[in-house]
Amino acid sequence: MGNKAFKFRIYPNKEQSAFLAKCFGCSRFVYNHFLRLTTDAYAQSKKSLRYKEWAKLLVHLKSEFEWLTEVNSQSLQQTLKDLESAFTRFFKKLGGFPNLKKRSHRQSFRVPQHFSIDENGFLKLPKMTPLRMVIHREILGTPKSVTISKTPSGKYYACIVTELDIAHAPLNGNxxxxxxxxxxxxxxxxxxxxxxxxxxxxxxxxxxxxxxxxxxxxxxxxxxxxxxxxxxxxxxxxxxxxxxxxxxxxxxxxxxxxxxxxxxxxxxxxxxxxxxxxxxxxxxxxxxxxxxxxxxxxxxxxxxxxxxxxxxxxxxxxxxxxxxxxxxxxxxxxxxxxxxxxxxxxxxxxxxxxxxxxxxxxxxxxxxxxxxxxxxxxxxxxx
Ligand SMILES: [Zn+2]
Structure with a gap:
């Protein structure tokens, strides 16, 4: 079993775009909030916070900023996991120190569960009406997660990651x-x-x-x-x-x-x-x-x-x-x-x-x- 990604363009209507903007915003807010918190904590007490601590603190953050509860809570947890992998890459010297996310850059959030594609090809995400999606190639395997993104020029995409079985690559010793x-x-x-x-x-x-x-x-x-x-x-x-x-x-x-x-x-x-x-x-x-x-x-x-x-x-x-x-x-x-x-x-x-x-x-x-x-x-x- 392995993973494969399929990326399709989506066309949200006005109301859906407004809701997606909220999702992008919340995800960005959470990412930046915990990135700052972690850097500050390390600077002050040499304590390094990780996903476990962040997830607990996220609950408090949601009671402080109620608008965070309007979006899918699993997407926010996923944002924290993404932040964790950014830190891991940095410590393995494979990437730079995690950057703050900017409104003017590519926006994204991931839905790790509870999404579906109906018979007309519409993508159903939690807490919103089905999105029109153009499926230009066959989706192979079982969908596991979907990432919604928006480019700075205003295009929306859904990237669906699936799990599937294919023949293994042979050993060649090269x-x-x-x-x-x-x-x-x-x-x-x-x-x-x-x-x-x-x-x-x-x-x-x-x-x-x-x-x-x-x-x-x-x-x-x-x-x-x-x-x-x-x-x-x-x-x-x-x-x-x-x-x-x-x-x-x-x-x-x-x-x-x-x-x-x-x-x-x-x-x-x-x-x-x-x-x-x-x-x-x-x-x-x-x-x-x-x-x-x-x-x-x-x-x-x-x-x-x-x-x-x-x-x-x-x-x-x-x-x-x-x-x-x-x-x-x-x-x-x-x-x-x-x-x-x-x-x-x-x-x-x-x-x-x-x-x-x-x-x-x-x-x-x-x-x-x-x-x-x-x-x-x-x-x-x-x-
Ligand atoms: Zn020589």
């Missing part, structure tokens, strides 16, 4: 090292390179024009609202393109291999480099690692993190010689010890690979990929 970069998005130790499409960079000119237009509009005017929407749409498109590209690469890599070693990135530290900040947020490595991990879990591929202070670029992966004077501009070099000629990135990826040697899982993956990997149409960069 292992690679993966070097993430800016010139190329990723370089695998088997020599395969994936280009960096720089979607944000490509939309930058258009975005700048729209943003300039937006800044000239009067606050509160309907023209400003329209202008704000057009900016949000560009951001959304960039995010979708990036998401799509990363889904394809992560699917390919996790399906074809059983162990992948990557450098654990101190992304926050890297983003402090002001010259690179835009480029680094455009490649969105953190997002990519998250995908590798959950897909690895599904298809039976172990993701191994290598300490970022390990000299993966400077070490000759053949004999172990450390080339101290290797600078960023040297793309190719010859090892003075064993005379091997290295492509800088492939050598780094090979060094990373040695860490995955003993990490190949002995159990089959939970799924076989639905779609043949060759048909994904990923553009590989030449050379």
């Amino acid at each position: 292992k690679i090292g993966l070097d993430l970069g800016l010139k190329e998005f990723a370089i695998a130790s088997n020599g395969e390179k994936f280009e960096n499409p720089r979607y944000f960079h490509k939309s930058l000119r258009r975005l700048k024009i729209r943003q300039r237009r937006l800044s000239r509009k009067h606050k509160g005017s309907s023209n400003r609202k329209k202008s704000r929407l057009s900016v949000a749409r560009i951001h959304e498109k960039v995010a979708n393109q990036r998401q799509d590209y990363q889904h394809k690469i992560s699917l390919k890599l996790t399906c074809e291999n059983q162990a992948i070693s990557v450098e654990s990135l101190n992304i926050k530290g890297m983003v402090k480099n002001r010259k690179l900040v835009k480029q680094i947020s455009d490649v969105a490595w953190g997002n990519f690692l998250t995908m590798l991990e959950y897909k690895g879990d599904i298809y039976g591929c172990e993701i191994c993190y290598v300490d970022r202070f390990f000299p993966s670029s400077k070490r000759c992966s053949h004999c172990g010689y450390i080339k101290e004077d290797l600078t960023l501009s040297i793309r190719e070099w010859e090892c003075p010890e064993c005379k091997k000629v290295w492509d800088r990135d492939i050598n780094a990826a090979l060094n990373l690979m040695f860490f995955s040697e003993s990490k190949i899982p002995l159990e089959e993956g939970k799924f076989t990929p639905e779609q043949p990997v060759e048909r994904l149409g990923i553009t590989r960069s030449s050379g």
Whole structure:
């Protein structure tokens, strides 16, 4: 048994949109409230609060702010579980410190139980009338939870997670090292390179024009609202393109291999480099690692993190010689010890690979990929 997600667009009417706005608001309020509370508690008494404590305090919060009882209470508990996973990711060094949720960003809340889809395809959630949903593909398996979201440009979606049984992915024993970069998005130790499409960079000119237009509009005017929407749409498109590209690469890599070693990135530290900040947020490595991990879990591929202070670029992966004077501009070099000629990135990826040697899982993956990997149409960069 495994989980699979199916995402559909939903079209709430006026009254339903108002209620959903309330749900988003309550979920955001609870998330931010407990995030602040936890940070304050830790700062004052070094006490770290977790889900158990939060759930108890939520009861009191609901008697203080009665409007919280108007929405589904299970969704609020789910918000706390999401906050807990954000903290867990942070402590495992897989993500940044949890951020406060903003009204202007994507809004969401999850319904973990008591929802249904009727014969006309309407989605019934607790405490509200059925929502019109466009089911453009068959839902496989038993629905377990649904997440309702709203993008900054005003589109609503329902993401239904189901539990289903599929044939397991076979064991193949393949292992690679993966070097993430800016010139190329990723370089695998088997020599395969994936280009960096720089979607944000490509939309930058258009975005700048729209943003300039937006800044000239009067606050509160309907023209400003329209202008704000057009900016949000560009951001959304960039995010979708990036998401799509990363889904394809992560699917390919996790399906074809059983162990992948990557450098654990101190992304926050890297983003402090002001010259690179835009480029680094455009490649969105953190997002990519998250995908590798959950897909690895599904298809039976172990993701191994290598300490970022390990000299993966400077070490000759053949004999172990450390080339101290290797600078960023040297793309190719010859090892003075064993005379091997290295492509800088492939050598780094090979060094990373040695860490995955003993990490190949002995159990089959939970799924076989639905779609043949060759048909994904990923553009590989030449050379
Ligand atoms: Zn060497």
